[in-house]
Amino acid sequence: MNLIKIKHLLTFLLFFSLTLAFAQEKRSLNHGDYDGWESISAEKIAKNGIWLGYEVNPQEGDGRLELAETKKPENKIIVPRGGNWAFSHDGKFAVGKIVPERDSVRYLKLTKAKSDDMPKDSLFIFNLDKAEVEKFARIKSYGQPKKKGDWLAIHFEKEKRSKPEIKDENDSTQIGSEKIEPPRNSEGTKLLVRNFGGDKKFEFHRVINYGFSENGDFLYYIKAEEDTLKNTGLFLLNLQTGISKIIDVRKTEYMTPAFSASNKYLAYLTTEDSLKSKTPYYDLYLYDIGKESNQKVLQKDAEGLEGMISKNGRVFFSKDEQRLFFGTAPDYKFFEYEEDTTILDEDRVKLDIWGWQDADIQPMQLRNRNRDEKKSFLAVYDLRNGKVLQLADEKIPDVSVDKNAKFKVGIGVDNSPYRRNYSWDIQVGKDVYIVNLENGHRYLMKENLSGNLLLSPEGKFVYWYSYQDSSWISFDLANRAFVNMTKSIGVNFYDEQHDSPAMPSSYGSAGWLKGDASFLVYDQYDVWKVDPSGNAAPVNLTAGEGRNRKIVFRRQKLDVEEESIDPSKPFFLTGFHELDKRDGYFTANYQQASEPNELVFSDHRYFGFAKAKDSDNVILRRSTYKDNPDIYVSDLTLKGLSRVSSINPQQSQVKWGSVELVSFMANDGTPLQGLLFKPENFDERRKYPMMTYFYERNSDGLHSYRAPVPSASIINIPFFVSNDYLVFVPDIKYELGLPGPSAFNCIIPGVQNIVSRGYVDAKNMAIQGQSWGGYQVAHLITRTNMFKAAGAGAPVVNMTSAYGGIRWGTGMSRMFQYEQTQSRIGGTLWEKPMYYLQNSPLFYMDRVETPVLIMHNDADGAVPWYQGIEMFMALKRLNKPAWLLQYNDEDHNLRLRKNRKDLSIRLSQFFDYYLKGAPAPLWMTEGLPAVEKGRTLKYELSEEELDW
Numbered sequence: 001m002n003l004i005k006i007k008h009l010l011t012f013l014l015f016f017s018l019t020l021a022f023a024q025e026k027r028s029l030n031h032g033d034y035d036g037w038e039s040i041s042a043e044k045i046a047k048n049g050i051w052l053g054y055e056v057n058p059q060e061g062d063g064r065l066e067l068a069e070t071k072k073p074e075n076k077i078i079v080p081r082g083g084n085w086a087f088s089h090d091g092k093f094a095v096g097k098i099v100p101e102r103d104s105v106r107y108l109k110l111t112k113a114k115s116d117d118m119p120k121d122s123l124f125i126f127n128l129d130k131a132e133v134e135k136f137a138r139i140k141s142y143g144q145p146k147k148k149g150d151w152l153a154i155h156f157e158k159e160k161r162s163k164p165e166i167k168d169e170n171d172s173t174q175i176g177s178e179k180i181e182p183p184r185n186s187e188g189t190k191l192l193v194r195n196f197g198g199d200k201k202f203e204f205h206r207v208i209n210y211g212f213s214e215n216g217d218f219l220y221y222i223k224a225e226e227d228t229l230k231n232t233g234l235f236l237l238n239l240q241t242g243i244s245k246i247i248d249v250r251k252t253e254y255m256t257p258a259f260s261a262s263n264k265y266l267a268y269l270t271t272e273d274s275l276k277s278k279t280p281y282y283d284l285y286l287y288d289i290g291k292e293s294n295q296k297v298l299q300k301d302a303e304g305l306e307g308m309i310s311k312n313g314r315v316f317f318s319k320d321e322q323r324l325f326f327g328t329a330p331d332y333k334f335f336e337y338e339e340d341t342t343i344l345d346e347d348r349v350k351l352d353i354w355g356w357q358d359a360d361i362q363p364m365q366l367r368n369r370n371r372d373e374k375k376s377f378l379a380v381y382d383l384r385n386g387k388v389l390q391l392a393d394e395k396i397p398d399v400s401v402d403k404n405a406k407f408k409v410g411i412g413v414d415n416s417p418y419r420r421n422y423s424w425d426i427q428v429g430k431d432v433y434i435v436n437l438e439n440g441h442r443y444l445m446k447e448n449l450s451g452n453l454l455l456s457p458e459g460k461f462v463y464w465y466s467y468q469d470s471s472w473i474s475f476d477l478a479n480r481a482f483v484n485m486t487k488s489i490g491v492n493f494y495d496e497q498h499d500s501p502a503m504p505s506s507y508g509s510a511g512w513l514k515g516d517a518s519f520l521v522y523d524q525y526d527v528w529k530v531d532p533s534g535n536a537a538p539v540n541l542t543a544g545e546g547r548n549r550k551i552v553f554r555r556q557k558l559d560v561e562e563e564s565i566d567p568s569k570p571f572f573l574t575g576f577h578e579l580d581k582r583d584g585y586f587t588a589n590y591q592q593a594s595e596p597n598e599l600v601f602s603d604h605r606y607f608g609f610a611k612a613k614d615s616d617n618v619i620l621r622r623s624t625y626k627d628n629p630d631i632y633v634s635d636l637t638l639k640g641l642s643r644v645s646s647i648n649p650q651q652s653q654v655k656w657g658s659v660e661l662v663s664f665m666a667n668d669g670t671p672l673q674g675l676l677f678k679p680e681n682f683d684e685r686r687k688y689p690m691m692t693y694f695y696e697r698n699s700d701g702l703h704s705y706r707a708p709v710p711s712a713s714i715i716n717i718p719f720f721v722s723n724d725y726l727v728f729v730p731d732i733k734y735e736l737g738l739p740g741p742s743a744f745n746c747i748i749p750g751v752q753n754i755v756s757r758g759y760v761d762a763k764n765m766a767i768q769g770q771s772w773g774g775y776q777v778a779h780l781i782t783r784t785n786m787f788k789a790a791g792a793g794a795p796v797v798n799m800t801s802a803y804g805g806i807r808w809g810t811g812m813s814r815m816f817q818y819e820q821t822q823s824r825i826g827g828t829l830w831e832k833p834m835y836y837l838q839n840s841p842l843f844y845m846d847r848v849e850t851p852v853l854i855m856h857n858d859a860d861g862a863v864p865w866y867q868g869i870e871m872f873m874a875l876k877r878l879n880k881p882a883w884l885l886q887y888n889d890e891d892h893n894l895r896l897r898k899n900r901k902d903l904s905i906r907l908s909q910f911f912d913y914y915l916k917g918a919p920a921p922l923w924m925t926e927g928l929p930a931v932e933k934g935r936t937l938k939y940e941l942s943e944e945e946l947d948w
Helices: 003-024 102-110 362-367 369-373 419-423 545-549 649-653 717-722 739-755 772-780 799-803 815-819 833-838 841-847 866-877 897-916
Strands: 038-045 051-058 064-069 076-080 082-087 093-098 122-127 132-136 139-143 151-156 173-175 178-180 189-195 201-212 218-224 231-238 244-249 253-259 265-271 283-288 293-298 323-329 377-382 388-390 398-400 409-414 430-436 442-449 461-466 471-476 481-484 509-512 519-522 527-530 551-555 571-577 583-588 597-602 605-611 618-623 630-634 658-665 671-678 688-693 726-730 760-770 789-793 852-855 882-885
Touching: 038 082, 038 605, 038 618, 038 630, 051 082, 051 630, 064 082, 064 093, 076 082, 076 093, 076 122, 093 139, 122 139, 139 201, 151 201, 201 231, 218 253, 218 265, 231 253, 231 265, 244 265, 244 283, 265 323, 283 323, 362 369, 377 398, 419 815, 442 461, 471 519, 509 551, 519 551, 527 551, 545 551, 571 597, 583 605, 658 739, 671 717, 671 739, 688 739, 688 897, 717 726, 717 897, 726 739, 739 760, 739 772, 760 772, 760 897, 772 789, 772 841, 789 897, 799 815, 799 833, 799 866, 841 866, 852 866, 852 897, 866 882, 882 897
Parallel strands: 688 726, 688 760, 760 789, 789 852, 852 882
Antiparallel strands: 038 051, 051 064, 064 076, 082 093, 093 122, 122 132, 139 151, 151 189, 173 178, 189 201, 201 218, 218 231, 231 244, 253 265, 265 283, 283 293, 323 377, 377 388, 398 409, 409 430, 430 442, 461 471, 471 481, 509 519, 519 527, 551 571, 571 583, 583 597, 605 618, 618 630, 658 671, 671 726
């Protein structure tokens, strides 16, 4: 080989090696990566366990539906832009919508296209056995029976009509001697009802609403009149015979049709009052499907009816089909001032009167006005004797029955004696009544009770977790006896990590064994079987292994439709190690205490477990910080987990990093944990800038995947880690009355622990938090100068002014937050004034030496945005470097994606300037004058240094 050839070969090899190295070199995440990052949702497994599916959607752009066989998950069927989907009950078909291409919609919006010209959703029906697909254009909705049946209803959008409509001879309805033909103009549209195979079809026009019976034997549909908003009538299609019947015609409105359990009856509401009527009255009708007879069973002023039938009440039958439930409302009030037509709108008084005697303060009343105007009281019509019983009323406004309305009793609740305290006590009590659904009789079970009361599956007991007793309580309905089911057990059933002044909640319950024989409840770690009658001794079904091994065991439900637990079926458990954060699944025994049997237990996060109804096949999701939460398939043994999905292949091309669980001691000696995120190719000999983010406790999320997303309020951890920051997330334990000092006593020693390891650039550290985290940022920078920059989102800096404010998102007073919950002061402003002052950073702003980026938005419904203004103005008055980002008409956390992207850019520019020495953007050096608002974003980098 001559020298020229050798030289060429060496040049080629050098070029090849450089090309290969370049191809393998990873880059850092940038703000342009967000849009294409995918996530999985709507995962399902067919009832027969043969097929599974899930949606994959980028943050912006067109998504897809992926379908796969459980035995051959590598073979996928892709439906571009598919979503809002389901399997047929026999598992042989998949059906769903196909949304228009995003770019097409965007283009039409840019060209100011009319709404009629915008593309509409389509529908697909995929035959999984034959790999064949049908599509239907311009779809409004679709539906199938809830429990079984091979039927599908497809409701179409209104067609564009450029030509006169051609009469459809197949869609005429005989009413006496008159035929009603399809109109030329109607609010209703075409409804196609067909089996999935497509060999049976029924088509109806002018349909405005429809619904299947649960078992798929019948379908009701409501049709509209021509050129009006009125309804033509209510019709019933027998799907077994294909015959459609007229139920009722030519009323103004038909509402809330409901089938009884075995399809013996169909009930509905209707009115003949004009649509313009301010006071329409509704009638309750009952159609006997077998007898084909219709009856108006209740109307205005019917005997036993209190008030009027409410269109907002739910209509439903008892399971035995002997009772028909509906809602009532007080009859319409006539207000003289409102009805006075001699007063001009410009002369009408508009004011809110806040009365000290009101149960709810005015902002809360206004916030809930629409709900309160639609409030209805439960009533029942007895089909056997035609009598009406008013079960709920103004005295007992809330009466609930069991899920299937099987039993003859309901639970009535009245919190009115205690409601006035709700502004400062969110755990107000309630008086509880047992209501007889047969005769309407009520008796007071207990006064001033706390907790969420439910009926046991067989209706023998009322049960709840009592906050006052920190115990699970049962009430024997037959013997009218209370039993504290957990009192004799020597462990706590309240949240042992609870650290606020309110009463702690429970760890939850797992359900009832068949026959109401036993009730399963959780302590911090284990599962207990307790006797609701109090006769049998409690049994620790997990044999104390949870507490011994620090594993939190919880029952995994296998049948989402179960009403009670069949002890002969497998007892599945989730298991989470409290200390090392391993996660997995176990089995146990319902009959006796036994050490749980491990199926899978690893350094992952597991969630989304779902079992096929008629098969042992299951799907679940598994993740780590590095691994996307993909879909896996297996059987109940979980011996072989086969990965089905594989999203975000682009992640392999970017620097991602890792996460480490760290332990440290708070200043008071409390052992705590935290998460330390490290850049890719971490080198402990280097010095890295470090961000510290915090909000209560986060260490349990060690194996949670964190996607690159634009910020709604907080730093995106993968973005900063990919850009060579360390990110530390410490847990915080709080002392009552000392929220600020508690944060300092936990966060600062955690940061010092990481700094002591030698790879943190201690001169370039920052903190960032939102809401409660924003408050803690504001407090910390009044206590220490160890951070070079800080970001505080929606911070409360003045507890004295915030205490008397309103959470505009709910209309609630903020008092409860300071006295009972997150702010943890534990008393009123006048009882503990010094605590409010000492925990308010505003009064110590003169100590701040840290540049601060504040975000507080003018439509914040949780924290009054003047808190951000108070902080900013104090720092401005003190000539401290501070910026306030106020996104117009935005809430506590940013909702609009455009604003989230903007905040992400500004956060990274702010921290890059202070911690990495990057050039400052113009919005920091020059600001954004009001005359330039909407004209420029000032992202451009300045060559000037900030001089403070």
